[in-house]
Amino acid sequence: MSKNILEVSGLRMRFGGLLAVDGVALEAREGQIVSMIGPNGAGKTTVFNCLTGFYKPTEGVIRFRGEEIQGLPGHKIANKGMIRTFQHVRLFKSMTVLENLLVAQHRLLNNNLLAGLFKTPRYRDAEQRALEQSRYWLDKVGLLEHANREAGTLAYGQQRYLEIIRCMVTNPTLLMLDEPAAGLNPSETDGLKHLIAELRDHHEMTVLLIEHDMKLVMDISDHIVVINQGAPLAAGTPDEVRNNPDVIKAYLGED
């Protein structure tokens, strides 16, 4: 059986009088796509912010590859291999597409200032690997020909892809995507769906997804967690969730 990458239990996050996250639990096993859904304001992004160390959770246990990480600063959690995208595109828009990918791999490159200054063979090897890794992922999402363009000049859908591969070049253990389909047209959304499925099926990636596009979620998720007003409402396979009366009432019935 595949191992647990992420285990979250009893997660609570309070902002003054507002309990934005109230007892959320979730689990992601290696190679699974796990989606978190719920109406606007349900607390999904707040859960992401707690997992990635942007917020210190009020309560709860977060285990990443068996190790408790709740309350650790974001950079330490990212160094452990938990990498995310944001609801709104956050690229270095005046840098080239390729530079965005190289900057993301700075840990591989800049671990020794002197090595960088003198361009030692070891540094050059690392630089070469970073370039190869970048080209591989650019090719995968059809952006290789745009490698030297300013990232801000890419079409919106391409910027979304670039954000995802900017995570992939760091060889993450867990890829967390916050509404990656937001603002995409149907054909871009379909491309995104295939890319996420490919990351799981051919790159053994574990993916935690927040998404409002129900077709995307239902088509690719192995497991879905539904939260409503901060609290867990249901969890299960896409079929179980789709047919759950509480979910239909609280969420799917809203549209």
Ligand SMILES: Nc1ncnc2c1ncn2[C@@H]1O[C@H](COP(=O)(O)OP(=O)(O)OP(=O)(O)O)[C@@H](O)[C@H]1O
């Ligand atoms: N830093 C903060 N300070 C105070 N309240 C916050 C903060 N961050 C989030 N909230 C509140 O917590 C609740 C949950 O917000 P959150 O953004 O996590 O929901 P969401 O499920 O991601 O929503 P959406 O689907 O619209 O992105 C909301 O009521 C929001 O206003």
